Amino acid sequence: MTAPLAEMKNVSIAFGGVRAVDNVSIELHAGEVVGLLGHNGAGKSTLIKMLSGAYKMDSGEIWIEGNKATINSPRDSRDYNIETIYQTLALADNLDAASNLFLGRELTTSFGFVDDSQMEAETRKIMARLNPNFKKLKEPVSALSGGQRQSVAIARAVYFNAKILIMDEPTAALGVHETAMVAELIGELKKQGLGIFLISHDTREMMELCDRVSVMKNGQMVGTERVEDVTEDDILSMIILGKNPKEAA
Amino acid sequence: MSDTPNAQKRPFLKSLEIDTRLLGMIGAFLLVCIVFNLLTDGRFLTPRNIFNLTIQTVSVAIMATGMVFVIVTRHIDLSVGALLATCTAVMGMTQTAWLPEIFGMELGHPLIPWITIAVGLITGAVIGGLQGWLIGYQAIPAFIVTLGGLLIWRNVGWHLTDGATIGPLDQTFILFGGISGTMGATWSWVIGIAATAASLLALWSGRRNKQKHGFPVKPAWAEALMMGLVAAAILGFIAILNAYTVPDRVIARNPSLYGCETAEGCVAAYGLPYSVLVLIAVAIIMTVIALRTRLGRYIFATGGNPDAAELSGINTRLLTVKIFAMVGVLSAIAGVVASARLGYHTNDIGTLDELRVIAAAVIGGTALSGGLGTIYGAIIGALIMQSLQSGMAMVGVDAPYQNIVVGAVLVLAVWIDIQYRKRVGAK
Ligand SMILES: Nc1ncnc2c1ncn2[C@@H]1O[C@H](COP(=O)(O)OP(=O)(O)OP(=O)(O)O)[C@@H](O)[C@H]1O
Ligand SMILES: [Mg+2]
Numbered sequence A: 001m002t003a004p005l006a007e008m009k010n011v012s013i014a015f016g017g018v019r020a021v022d023n024v025s026i027e028l029h030a031g032e033v034v035g036l037l038g039h040n041g042a043g044k045s046t047l048i049k050m051l052s053g054a055y056k057m058d059s060g061e062i063w064i065e066g067n068k069a070t071i072n073s074p075r076d077s078r079d080y081n082i083e084t085i086y087q088t089l090a091l092a093d094n095l096d097a098a099s100n101l102f103l104g105r106e107l108t109t110s111f112g113f114v115d116d117s118q119m120e121a122e123t124r125k126i127m128a129r130l131n132p133n134f135k136k137l138k139e140p141v142s143a144l145s146g147g148q149r150q151s152v153a154i155a156r157a158v159y160f161n162a163k164i165l166i167m168d169e170p171t172a173a174l175g176v177h178e179t180a181m182v183a184e185l186i187g188e189l190k191k192q193g194l195g196i197f198l199i200s201h202d203t204r205e206m207m208e209l210c211d212r213v214s215v216m217k218n219g220q221m222v223g224t225e226r227v228e229d230v231t232e233d234d235i236l237s238m239i240i241l242g243k244n245p246k247e248a249a
Numbered sequence B: 001m002s003d004t005p006n007a008q009k010r011p012f013l014k015s016l017e018i019d020t021r022l023l024g025m026i027g028a029f030l031l032v033c034i035v036f037n038l039l040t041d042g043r044f045l046t047p048r049n050i051f052n053l054t055i056q057t058v059s060v061a062i063m064a065t066g067m068v069f070v071i072v073t074r075h076i077d078l079s080v081g082a083l084l085a086t087c088t089a090v091m092g093m094t095q096t097a098w099l100p101e102i103f104g105m106e107l108g109h110p111l112i113p114w115i116t117i118a119v120g121l122i123t124g125a126v127i128g129g130l131q132g133w134l135i136g137y138q139a140i141p142a143f144i145v146t147l148g149g150l151l152i153w154r155n156v157g158w159h160l161t162d163g164a165t166i167g168p169l170d171q172t173f174i175l176f177g178g179i180s181g182t183m184g185a186t187w188s189w190v191i192g193i194a195a196t197a198a199s200l201l202a203l204w205s206g207r208r209n210k211q212k213h214g215f216p217v218k219p220a221w222a223e224a225l226m227m228g229l230v231a232a233a234i235l236g237f238i239a240i241l242n243a244y245t246v247p248d249r250v251i252a253r254n255p256s257l258y259g260c261e262t263a264e265g266c267v268a269a270y271g272l273p274y275s276v277l278v279l280i281a282v283a284i285i286m287t288v289i290a291l292r293t294r295l296g297r298y299i300f301a302t303g304g305n306p307d308a309a310e311l312s313g314i315n316t317r318l319l320t321v322k323i324f325a326m327v328g329v330l331s332a333i334a335g336v337v338a339s340a341r342l343g344y345h346t347n348d349i350g351t352l353d354e355l356r357v358i359a360a361a362v363i364g365g366t367a368l369s370g371g372l373g374t375i376y377g378a379i380i381g382a383l384i385m386q387s388l389q390s391g392m393a394m395v396g397v398d399a400p401y402q403n404i405v406v407g408a409v410l411v412l413a414v415w416i417d418i419q420y421r422k423r424v425g426a427k
Helices: A044-051 A074-079 A097-101 A116-130 A146-159 A176-191 A203-209 A232-241 B003-009 B012-016 B020-039 B047-072 B080-102 B112-136 B142-160 B173-177 B184-212 B220-243 B248-253 B274-292 B294-304 B306-311 B316-342 B353-363 B375-395 B399-424
Strands: A006-015 A018-028 A033-037 A059-064 A067-069 A082-085 A164-168 A195-199 A212-217 A220-226
Touching: A006 A044, A018 A033, A018 A044, A018 A195, A033 A044, A033 A203, A033 A232, A044 A059, A044 A164, A044 A195, A074 A082, A082 A146, A097 A116, A097 A146, A116 A146, A116 B184, A146 A164, A146 A176, A176 A195, A176 A203, A203 A232, A212 A232, A220 A232, B012 B220, B020 B375, B020 B399, B047 B080, B047 B220, B047 B274, B047 B294, B047 B316, B047 B353, B047 B375, B080 B112, B080 B142, B080 B316, B080 B353, B112 B142, B112 B173, B112 B316, B173 B274, B173 B316, B184 B220, B274 B294, B274 B316, B274 B375, B294 B306, B294 B316, B306 B316, B353 B375, B353 B399, B375 B399
Parallel strands: A018 A220, A033 A195, A033 A212, A082 A164, A164 A195
Antiparallel strands: A006 A018, A006 A059, A059 A067, A212 A220
16 A cells, blocks of 8 residues: 555654644545544644645644655645644635635746736636635635635635645634635545645534544544444544444444 | 726716825815915915925925835835935045145035935935845744834934034036936926826826737826826926025026026016925835835735745745845935935934824824835825924924924825725725
8 A cells, every 4th residue: 555645653742731622643545535524622723724834833844645754834744745724724814715715826027027917817717716706806805705715725725726725613613605616616626636635623524625634622533434434423422422332342 | 898888887986096095185285275374474485485394395205105115015214314314424525625735626616416326325225225134034023123223324424524513515406406416497398398298198108018918098088187197297396496586685696597687677586496306306216116026026025915925936035135135225315305405414403203204104194003105105194294394384383382283184085095995995
């Protein structure tokens, strides 16, 4: 079997006294969607932020495609073709959609100046695919609705041909129709061979979209199961009790 | 968007695509000018007074362009006036003492002014960069670092000069002072026409670029009107400056300077001062940085959401160092202009400039909450402040009352801006 696309081995991080992530291991293969579930404050966001370079882990290792990786900053993570949709979206509210989409990777003209027209044209193209109703290209994103902002964050993650996509509650603010479009997008990207970490509180949705689901509680990994091997109730009891019923059995 | 049916319905100003804030600021400026012109029986809007207003504004306006970046990233710089003083002290000492005494260059050596300016700019960059490092990498609030800087740098300047006034300054150096260095009528027209051509070309290529990508453009008449306004503004400004002629008694001192054989019947205009040319160059460079470079994009992104900027791979600490170093360089340039204008370095040069500079940026629409601000706004802000001050002085308002008015105007300007933003729903 080929090496996993991404593998986090025994990673831990603590904030002050809080062990936000405690000795967690998780892996992701190409063409696979792995879901992360757990209570508020379970450590899901913190775990993936170590992969996306937002936090530096205290201990543990990250392996990308079979090689040990050093990720100390968001830039390092991008260099490994990891793209992240943060729970907070991480948009600069005062800038328009195109500036946000290309933030940190602006397209430039041959003189080295930022090429706003080119970026706007690219943004129009990708938004037409993700959210055809999206028209507010000139406005600062602070003038957008929660769902529209989320579309911008999603567009930013999928535009740059990621190999690994991290989506932290990408549909939290989306309407039914837009959520369905994101589900479709996830399926499409999966077919293209991307590996996706998906975080959501919607257990049913996760059972549909994911190949495997991992449940966290209090910074620890409760268990990882293939979705066809478990029921929604099994997952719920893992989240609530913090024990894997199959292991107990 | 289908252009034809909508075109007539679009309001006039919308078709022009002029920023209403810019319009408001220009309106406020014109209002101030007209009121003072009435109060002074037409003495306010004479070529002579407009010329003076312009050169008095330059030093503060140069620093205000840098203050925009500082405030946009949610910082403040209280040290610019003091930094200016240290830079002019260093430059004063360089040209009058250090270069002649240590390096044996005789006074008046043609390289002295240029070496001096280079030394001044480096001093500004290093001090500014140091403050930026303390703020960015050591996480000391900018307010504290630059409040300390306010006390430190003014008195480092005092120490360097033993508290003495330094001068007279180099003859070439003082050309940057304003009335002491102007281009005369012909060259002013040359520059004015070149600037007009460049602006029209920029507008036109901007339109072409939009069309290339299939984006909507303004109607042709609106574009033509814009071009006409820009050309009229630039050439009108040059015409006004050129209308201010050198007084006869000054020409009588040395008619050959003004291209005349004798003082009799000799008419010469001052024209565009070099200091104003410096301000225009600074304004263009800073605007290009703000709107057309990654650096500018990162400055605004960081101001809008520092965490998002960080997560997008922007090194916000280094960015802080760069911004404060830029302000340092601009303070040094402002120092060149200010000391050249006086002809000397004095201990109290630039005193209270930090407040004028911050006020100019804020009156010009820079939001202290970060992420919003324009270079042109800061310059117009500086102009409004200077017009108020000069106008009140001409009317004969006592200095304490002048300060009361300026203070009230500052608060009022910010209040109007807040109301305006609420109305249009922008943040
Ligand atoms: N920057 C930080 N500083 C201090 N503590 C933090 C920080 N980030 C997270 N924590 C703590 O780490 C724990 C895990 O937080 P995390 O954001 O990973 O939870 P989560 O599983 O994503 O929850 P949610 O479902 O609410 O998004 C929480 O107890 C939180 O308070
Ligand atoms: Mg979370």
